[in-house]
Amino acid sequence: MHTYTIPLVPGPTAVRPEVLAAYQVNYGSADLEPEYPLLYSETEILLHNLLGTGNRIAILSGEGMVALWGALKSTLCPGDRVVAVATGFFGFGIADMARAIGAHVDTVDFGFDEAATDLDRVADAIRRVRPKMVTLVHCETPSGIINPAAEVGALVREYDVPLYYVDVVSSLGGMALETDAWGIDLCLGATQKALSSLPDLGIVAVSDRAWDIIEAVNYQGYDALLPFRAPPAVGGFPYTPNWHALAALYTSCSLLLAEGLTAVYARHEAIARRWRESLEALGLTLFPRDPATNAPTVTAVKLPETVSWPDLDAALRRRGMVVGGSYGPLAGQVFRVGHMGAQASEALWHEGIRTLSAALRELGLPVNEVTP
Structure with missing residues (x-):
């Protein structure tokens, strides 16, 4: 792509x-x-x-x-x-x-x-x-x-x-x-x-x-x-x-x-919070052990046991959406949503969570309903 x-x-x-x-x-x-x-x-x-x-x-x-x-x-x-x-x-x-x-x-x-x-x-x-x-x-x-x-x-x-x-x-x-x-x-x-x-x-x-x-x-x-x-x-x-x-x-x-740095940082925090809340509402588990250490620019999510990273990546790409996998010992265990810079937007969060939900359902995961 x-x-x-x-x-x-x-x-x-x-x-x-x-x-x-x-x-x-x-x-x-x-x-x-x-x-x-x-x-x-x-x-x-x-x-x-x-x-x-x-x-x-x-x-x-x-x-x-x-x-x-x-x-x-x-x-x-x-x-x-x-x-x-x-x-x-x-x-x-x-x-x-x-x-x-x-x-x-x-x-x-x-x-x-x-x-x-x-x-x-x-x-x-x-x-x-x-x-x-x-x-x-x-x-x-x-x-x-x-x-x-x-x-x-x-x-x-x-x-x-x-x-x-x-x-x-x-x-x-x-x-x-x-x-x-x-x-x-x-x-x-x-x-x-x-x-x-x-x-x-x-x-x-x-x-x-x-x-x-x-x-x-x-x-x-x-x-x-x-x-x-x-x-x-x-x-x-x-x-x-x-x-x-x-x-x-x-x-x-x-x-x-x-835009104003205070507003920029608040935008990142707000979008990060929306992503984390929505991901957990779907039934997914965030990777960081302590929620207080979650980054405002990227969210790491544990892959469900029944879903492989190549399959999720392919299902998302078929819908025009691309997120990141991870590296080293986290490769194949975690995927990451980059909500930083121009991507820290309400519109992308709305489209992204809706698309992720559809991709997970296609892969047979019984995710919860989430309304952005």
């Missing part, structure tokens, strides 16, 4: 027409024109609002992984110690990425169906390891769980850990973020989730102390953060910048700020 009639994948999400329009402009060379660094600076200001930070922001060409890899390679050296707080596929994945760089990683592992709420375990690991960096995924998309970024950040400060690295790819634009207040040194985002743009930019908000470490490490590579420390200038970017993608990001951020 090239396009989805009922798009409910937890990323990449449906792109708003205003954002798509930014790609239709025949821009000049971003290396030559002063309008490009000006747009970069203006976009950075908008991101300050969304991220809750005054820190310099690096906007890198590439999907969100370019930010995750670049931040690790720009700050870690072989032998550095890392505590990875992991509650799901991406939390454990970041631990593996740090190991690939040569870091010694101690993983504080939680069940995939729980958040990192046992802070004593995190504190014990930090005291024992004395790491250079603590890592956390704010929103574990494969399991639909929000982790306590503020509380873990307080431990990072209490024990004077030099770097706090937080993946906010699936929460940026869908819930309030307070990068500075939470003490995040490397706050990592992307454009293809709640920002509802294309998967073509990575975003990193970098604290002053992180910049100093980046200078000392002096990593050189396509995904290096160091070239972005200086204010943007004509010809000052490390590779040919993507003017179209930056214009789309500027448009996306502008749309959210025009």
Whole structure:
């Protein structure tokens, strides 16, 4: 399927027409024109609002992984110690990425169906390891769980850990973020989730102390953060910048700020609540153990024992609806509804729950009647 009639994948999400329009402009060379660094600076200001930070922001060409890899390679050296707080596929994945760089990683592992709420375990690991960096995924998309970024950040400060690295790819634009207040040194985002743009930019908000470490490490590579420390200038970017993608990001951020961030986050909470209530009313079981840890941008649902993921996926696709499966140990056990960005809408919830009900009935599941 090239396009989805009922798009409910937890990323990449449906792109708003205003954002798509930014790609239709025949821009000049971003290396030559002063309008490009000006747009970069203006976009950075908008991101300050969304991220809750005054820190310099690096906007890198590439999907969100370019930010995750670049931040690790720009700050870690072989032998550095890392505590990875992991509650799901991406939390454990970041631990593996740090190991690939040569870091010694101690993983504080939680069940995939729980958040990192046992802070004593995190504190014990930090005291024992004395790491250079603590890592956390704010929103574990494969399991639909929000982790306590503020509380873990307080431990990072209490024990004077030099770097706090937080993946906010699936929460940026869908819930309030307070990068500075939470003490995040490397706050990592992307454009293809709640920002509802294309998967073509990575975003990193970098604290002053992180910049100093980046200078000392002096990593050189396509995904290096160091070239972005200086204010943007004509010809000052490390590779040919993507003017179209930056214009789309500027448009996306502008749309959210025009709606008002309080209203944006309330919309996400309201639609998430509707989805969760409707899914449970159908007789389905949500995956997270504690309802308080459900993410406002994605809901993970246990597959009924009598329904396989390929069969459900096919039944939904026949009706023009696509949701996400899951990864790792959750593959074939969980499906996910992405109600983030442009997909956090009343109309999509209405169509989505009606279509899901029909698909489950086709597969022989005696679901309850739900009236959206």
